[in-house]
Amino acid sequence: MNHRTTLFTLGLAGVLLVAGGCTGSAEPTRAEPTVRAGKATPSPTPDTARAELVEALQRSQGVAHRYAVRGDLPEGETVKGTGAFDPKARRFQSTIAVTGGKYPSAGSRIVIGTDSYVRPSDEKDWVHVDLKRVKRDDPFLRFDWADPTGLKTFTSTITSVQRTGPHSWTGRFDPDGVDVESFLPVGAPSIVSLGMPLSPFTITTDDQGWVTSIKVELTPSAGPKLTMTTTMSGHGKAQQIKAPARAGEAADFHYAK
Numbered sequence: 157m158n159h160r161t162t163l164f165t166l167g168l169a170g171v172l173l174v175a176g177g178c179t180g181s182a183e184p185t186r187a188e189p190t191v192r193a194g195k196a197t198p199s200p201t202p203d204t205a206r207a208e209l210v211e212a213l214q215r216s217q218g219v220a221h222r223y224a225v226r227g228d229l230p231e232g233e234t235v236k237g238t239g240a241f242d243p244k245a246r247r248f249q250s251t252i253a254v255t256g257g258k259y260p261s262a263g264s265r266i267v268i269g270t271d272s273y274v275r276p277s278d279e280k281d282w283v284h285v286d287l288k289r290v291k292r293d294d295p296f297l298r299f300d301w302a303d304p305t306g307l308k309t310f311t312s313t314i315t316s317v318q319r320t321g322p323h324s325w326t327g328r329f330d331p332d333g334v335d336v337e338s339f340l341p342v343g344a345p346s347i348v349s350l351g352m353p354l355s356p357f358t359i360t361t362d363d364q365g366w367v368t369s370i371k372v373e374l375t376p377s378a379g380p381k382l383t384m385t386t387t388m389s390g391h392g393k394a395q396q397i398k399a400p401a402r403a404g405e406a407a408d409f410h411y412a413k
Contacts, residue, residue, distance in 0.1 A: 174230045174347050174376050206317040209325045209359060213311045216367040218243060219392045223305065225252075227341035227384030230376060233257035237344030240395040241305060247397040248304050252344045253277065266399060267299055273403050282403035289411040295337070297410055306339030310370070315354060323361045328354040331374060341384035342370050349374065366391040 220242035227235050239250035246269050253262035262277035272285040274297070290297045303309055312334055317327035331340065331352040338345040352374060360369040367388055374382040 174349050174352070174374060174382065202316060202318065205319040205325065206314065206327070208319070209317050209327070210311055210314065212361055212365055212367055213307065213359075215365065216388060216391060217305075217307045217311075220245070220390070220395050221366075221388050221392075222390045222395065223343045223386055223388045225341050225343040225384070225386045227344070227346070228380075228382040229254065229257070229346055230379060230382070231257050235341060235344050235346045237341075239305070239343060240390075240397055242395045242397065243301070245394075245397075246301065247395060248299075248301075249395070249397045250304075250344070252346070254346065266397060267304070268397065268399055271399065272297070272299055273400050275400075282400040283406050284403040285406045285410065290406075291410060291412045294410055297406070303339075305343045306345045307342050307370075309334060309339035310342050310372075314357075323363070325359045327357055329357055329372070330354055340372065340374070342372075342386040344386075351377070364391075 220240070222240045223238070225235065225237040229235050233254055233256045235252065235254050237250060237252040239248070241248050246267075248267040249265070251262075251264045254260055264275050264277070266273040266282075267287075270287040272287050272290075273282045274285060275282045285297050287299055292298065310329065313329040313331065315328050315330055317325055319325050331349040338348045340347055340349070355375065356373050358369075358371045359367060362368050369388070370386045372384050374384070376382065
């Protein structure tokens with residue numbers, strides 16, 4: 157098996173670039189106050205609404221959960237992904253596919269502690285990567301346990317929030333608000349934005365306060381708007397993530413000397 161080809165194919169989706177335009181859609185409007193028992197319930201202040209949403213996002217990221225992603229990418233491409241993340245057990249699993257363009261790519265990844273396993277869809281064999289030894293500047297093999305899905309980064313870029321219902325929020329986030337690599341779509345980071353204006357999002361939670369849906373919209377300088385939706389489920393439930401039965405070893409040039 158050609159390890160060089162295998163490992164590069166998995167990281168191909170992470171190098172897409174989308175340039176932003178100079179305009180965006182209007183700021184979402186505040187929902188009307190809810191009326192109960194003849195009395196109006198005051199709407200939360202923007203600061204309170206933001207604090208509540210950030211707490212829900214951080215709480216949801218901090219427990220085991222599953223997720224699914226579907227999003228538009230530049231040049232007519234589409235990304236789909238599914239995965240599971242258990243931060244306490246230090247287990248992660250994802251499968252991502254990019255289609256509709258000139259360079260379709262797909263692959264799967266399993267991470268257990270410091271052991272990472274990668275496999276493109278057209279290969280039968282897995283490749284094992286020792287994360288303790290992998291080069292820090294290797295963009296395709298390194299792994300960040302603090303934010304593997306991009307949810308933490310997304311939370312840090314939120315600039316304004318308005319609560320629109322008992323379990324829904326709208327607001328704006330800054331795709332260029334932090335000096336990091338790609339974090340969109342949440343759960344399947346595939347693009348790096350450049351010059352993107354503040355962009356709208358819609359987030360919903362369930363009755364227990366777990367985040368169940370994150371929808372964002374980007375406005376490139378050329379081409380149609382890009383819509384990306386991430387759904388989350390199974391919060392707090394143990395995820396059955398196991399290492400593959402067999403795996404070859406990554407080539408030595410991926411490791412620091």
